[in-house]
Amino acid sequence: GSLDVTAVHVSRSRGGSAIEVASDRRLTFAGADSVRLAPGTEATSDPLDFAVPALGDLAVTIEIGAAPAAVTGHPGSRTTSYVQAGRRASAPELSDAATTDHWYILAGLDVVPEAPGLAVVTLGNSITDGRGSGTNRNDRWPDDLARRLQADRRTRGVAVLNAGIGGNTVLEGGLGPTALARLDRDVLAPEGARWVILLEGVNDIGGARDSASAAAVARNLPLAYREIIDRVHARGLRIYGATITPFGGSHYDGAEREAARQAVNRWIRTSGAFDAVIDFDAVLRDPAQPARLLPLADTGDHLHPNETGYRMMADAIDVAWFLP
Template structure:
């Protein structure tokens, strides 16, 4: 063998050996998230409560990992937000402010123990070495020296948070803290996962947000979907991100921004997202005639606009390489708030027919077929109805979570 050939062979061998030692690629994957909004007055904390205040908030992640980072939000703040201390730890479990002290880690931001987040922005902490098993509850604790100029929140947390004066981010338990069932200034938790990890965003209204589920029970339909994904070896690397907002609509703002307005932040900006389930539209239909009847022409125009909004969502998702899954709108006949009539039902049926039509979405989850009363399709089945004929019960959330085929994510 010539000297040149021998040198080439040795070089190739070295490359092969070095290549075999390279660890598999990893990337950040969002494992928990919530939609941000301005809290309505009855859900906002008094300014005095948030001056020199420690907030401890409990969230349940879906996929696990060995390293985590926390994303804080000042999305609706009108001035910079200063957080001068923050920690993350495993929750001790159950509705308590107590943490597992052995897991407690101080968070840093670009190596510093504090951060000032510009108005309208979010900010990710540095990573911390913390083993978090799938479906684990984390306690995120932060100290605010001054109250936000305007709060950024997710009122529909269905999880108890704790607020107390003073810097107590290191305390194992916040004894004497005020309790509130809302989240403030937190937007997400990322885990460092294998490159094949992916996230599914559930974009919706109060049904997705968990109305009818149990506070601190983690039994919303997206939670049930996460449980099922983690129970199957084929889908354990798929996380579920709940981006439901109470009163959410496609076309108009409700308690929070409309679906098209929040699409970039709640879908495209979520790390690792590859799937999207859209369950929106019942509030557009209900509010349309809640206060006064509308003409047939106006009904037809509303249906066209709702379908147009779906088309926009599908187009933007596909452009980002995200599989767009349409979910049919649940029946809401008998609801006293919206009091739908035959024309409202015709609108819902027309929209659901479009969702089911092949090619409009990349796949369909037919929640309507699962939840409707076969004897009266305008209404939800009694055994899955919360009682207001609009929101599912705990059993209804479970039925919805069970109705999503896991094959969509393989």
């Protein structure tokens, strides 16, 4: 059924469920306070004159009337949502709220920068979505990259749009639409997108059931990367390819899958198809066991980096690639 959104407010966050009351503003949709969403549709609010500080945290409060049993969400948001009954859209805080570390319903936030704004889009899976980073800490590698860009006066006008989806694939299967299927929506449609960082493929390789399917994935991933590169270049954007990080010791471990990872990484490094290459594999692998993550960068599942690993990834990116 439809989703009835009866009020949406935006404010600056004071941490937890608390908002900065003086900043609280109500959003409208074609002039109305409420909006009804049919399944599979999106609604964009009217523009709002609201100052957003760089790297600041905003609180979006959504009041829901009728709702279907299942709603869209971001399971890997690593950010707490506060859920409470009643008309509380402008409450200073939701002290009796239930908490859940997921986002629901919100598809995105468009910000109009003071100077002409440019953005880098990070297209990836759970490693880009930040699995292994801290809840409410904003320390995924794209967050760390955003901080580096803000710290350099030459790139202060460059935003980072995180298009990572946990479990995502390039070719088929996986969670969410594949990278190929969502390229237009998530990478090419956003206003101001100028650069793309592609870190995708580990779930395609990890899903290979035998040596034949692993070899097929190793053949097909470069073809899919070329299609992504061509579509990105056709829109005048630059695209940087990242090597697939180690997974030795994880549930993806296996000789055929490791051979596929090595073959795909060889192509990423040597094909010349990308505008530049970010060698995350070289940054994160253990020199003593190159098929495995460095222990200091490993969450312990031997697939996802921890906060230290994510910082190492962001530090390996040349901010000069994002000069306006």
